[in-house]
Amino acid sequence: MVAPARAEAAVTSPRGGGPTGPTGTGRRKPRISFRHRASAWDRRYSPYLYISPFFLLFAVVGLFPLIYTAWVAVHDWDLIMGQGEFIGMENFAHILGERAFWVSLRNTLSIFILSSAPQVVVAILIAYLLDYNLRAKTFWRMGVLVPYVVTPVAVALIFSNLFGDRYGLVNSTLQAIGIDAIGWHSDVLPSHLAIATMVNFRWTGYNALIFLAAMQAVPRDLYEAAAIDGAGKVRQFISVTIPNLRPTIIFVIITSTIGGLQIFDEPRMFDQYGRGGADGQWQTMTLYLYELGWTRSDFGLASAVAVLLFLLIVAIGLVNFVITRRISSSEAKR
Template structure:
């Protein structure tokens, strides 16, 4: 006598299994439709412009006439372009002058904020305020601060018996002025990030260190810095990406000394960063094809230095 166990499996099971993906998509289509605007906007304003910029870098185009095929000739010229290499050197020097003091000051500020008891939120707001202030407004103020005749910096130098310095008319003065502006702008922002990282360190670790006789300096270098390494890596990468793309700071700060497009970046192009050079080639010279090639060169430089920074921090962590 046949039982229920002897019956073969129903054929409906295989067909239903094959139809599950379709039923799943039909079931959740409204969820895909809800998130589709982001991907459509990213496609229209992200991927398509990036692809077009690479296509444009292979052509010569003034923005009005027809495109002329150039192949890789513009990239070959980019490798021998002394102005482009000069802009890379300026950008790296300004980045170094701004980033390392900024990270040091941000870490010290975060430690002080973490140990503060009263008015902690007021201090956070005060330190974060420069980051949300318009870069143009900040650059105008710093242009007055570093003015040769009436600047605050030269007034302080004269007060201690040092001669005036033409900050915005000398190569190193320009770089120091731009780096100081960037340091002032980003110190508070990174201090808030460091503060968030400090608050994730358990207080029991510090209590155990104090019981073992560790002082504040030993605690900072033996506990705080090792446990803050992921946050430090994040800040370093973000600072590298933003620092190597500096544009508004030199553009506004040096506008009075760079009235001519061939004089962009101040005397001797000392403040001409990579993005400022890209802007000059694209919109001042109307060479959109070569400007796109410069943009891809900037992208490659940013990627290389981000990887180098990441590897250096990771290697120190392994050691």
């Protein structure tokens, strides 16, 4: 009876934990409950689940239309007859050979430059004024947002009448002070200035609120230290405010670039015909795309213009990214 007892003791754990395993340690792998497993899965996979609706929505309304537009651009696609034969890059070659495309590209870049640069500068100045302890500051801050709330069609109709060639308020005022009337609807640069004014009217207040939020995040200790060192308001604005606004400025420039290159409502409603002028004085790429698709009923050519516009936006975005990276690296070295 002694031998079986010794044998039993030999196969049991020295700590009384049961039979020993192959290694002889006597430890078993602890059993994880389903609750702990679910908690681990939640911590690991729930963030992806929370952000998945955005990516699903983007895939449906953003990525798929982009891919499908590229597919249409390489086919002979009629509005009525539908998809035709595969023609490769012929639509792109045809578009690049048309004078109207290059005119629309010139107009798009011109209106973009005339609207984006003044828009950012004026928005920063307005935000700087709103950052002070003004009376009824909520009223003023909401007031700058009113033009953004107004529909683009209403803004375009109002400004098209203001910049009327004969009976517009702007020309009437110029003639009253002895300046000749300007052909806002007949000349190239004046029409671009008028359309850029519409864009600035709508978006300057919106960007000013973005800059205001960034200014309020700047530590007030920096201004107090600058004031102790003898810096005035202008010097504080240049040396303290602007450097802290650099990421926000880059963000606004990129968003205004994307929106400015896709401008459609303002030039479309600038006159009663909506074709960009008699000789395409202010016909943008989006208007040219619209004309190809719905006037000429050629979706292949229109899709080719859309792809070229997308590539233009990506190219300018990459330029902004490179400039941003250089600025960030130079600031890090300092």
